[in-house]
């Protein structure tokens with residue numbers, strides 16, 4: 276799985292995540308970003324074109340060298356200062372209260388310990404800072420949830436550790452975030468098991 280996860284999967288994620296149909300979702304989740312931002316699971320920078328002008332800088336946290344390289348073209352196309360600043364969302368190399376906002380898109384599914392990552396985001400966000408999130412997770416319908424549980428072991432193997440069943444809003448609340456906006460919906464064009472999305476914003480009190 277080494278070559279597949281390290282070399283092939285980042286390209287698959289870049290192609291799939293770069294689909295035109297996802298652009299309105301990326302635009303929505305990025306719309307409120309401002310100031311100094313930390314983005315975990317930066318991937319190949321697919322959110323970069325949607326950073327608003329109010330963003331001063333982005334600290335990108337991404338373990339994959341291939342994804343970071345694929346992001347070159349988008350980093351060159353923006354005026355926002357984007358720096359690869361960390362490799363693991365579970366252990367962020369930043370001082371407390373460093374950022375105005377945070378961004379995570381389709382990443383909490385993959386980080387091995389999402390509670391640790393959210394704890395770290397709370398630590399590095401200023402009091403009153405906002406996490407903007409767009410994540411797939413446990414579906415609101417029990418029937419879909421049953422299929423998600425069945426398929427989770429396969430998904431983890433073929434999609435680099437991605438889980439289908441993470442309860443996004445519960446994880447945020449347990450980490451101490453106050454959810455300000457939350458839209459739960461099935462993504463068009465994606466099977467429901469992998470497309471039960473939660474899009475919104477959450478305050479770090």
Ligand SMILES: C[S@@+](CC[C@H](N)C(=O)[O-])C[C@H]1O[C@@H](n2cnc3c(N)ncnc32)[C@H](O)[C@@H]1O
Nearest residue numbers: 292316317318321339363364380381382385386
């Ligand atoms: C499904 S991709 C999403 C990429 C991007 N956020 C997007 O919207 O297209 C998940 C990303 O999380 C990254 N990732 C995996 N483990 C991570 C970790 N421990 N900390 C930060 N990012 C991680 C992967 O390398 C990958 O780029």
